[in-house]
Amino acid sequence: MIHILIIEDEPGIYNFLKQGLEEEGYEITIAVNGKQGIDFFESSKPDIVLLDWMLPKISGIEVCKAIREKDSETPILFLTAKDTIQETIEGLQFGANDYIKKPFSFEELLERIKIHFRNKKRQNILALGNISLNTNTYEVKMDSSDIALTQREFELLEYLIRNKGNVCRRDEIIDKVWGINFEYDTGVIDVFINAIRKKLNLDKKNGYIKTVRGVGYIANE
Structure with missing residues (x-):
């Protein structure tokens, strides 16, 4: 059974x-503040986290x-009334996988959850010149040096x-990488x-x- 931790x-x-x-059919655990949310995450090891932005004691961003300091893979979905591009970028940069604005429909939330549990068959090692990515361990190397990227990066x-x-x-990119059609400025990608x-x-x-002006990006060796 998929276990969801709700921090709200x-x-x-x-x-x-x-x-x-x-x-x-989901198993649910509720945490009512940021500190409790961190504690419950560590003790219950949920499969996905639904996280409110504005929380007592410790903010959603800090949670x-x-x-992310302990876990780079568990999907985190922010549930929040904040909706500016700057706030969107901030949440995603700190490792959130998704950003759902309140009020939202329950059907929309269900679809987002399913998206983040899609099984993807991925080959283990990808390369771009002297850059290599291990898609199982999220390790990135440039020549022999380790490079620390966030999950979204x-x-x-x-x-x-x-x-x-x-x-x-x-x-x-927004559709395939974030898994949804963001209502926000695609400048977040830049x-x-x-x-x-x-x-x-x-x-x-x-x-x-390389940047393709007015269109997007291309990776090439």
């Missing part, structure tokens, strides 16, 4: 989610950071490498591309990842 302080919301998700780089030699449009280039020391014009 509003009884009306977490009771609604608990009832609906249990009826769908997300704390989880890794998945974006993986998508570009899997489509090596082809132009990847911004809307396609932030992640710049972070990847910086960590891999890639030149913007002559590196492996």
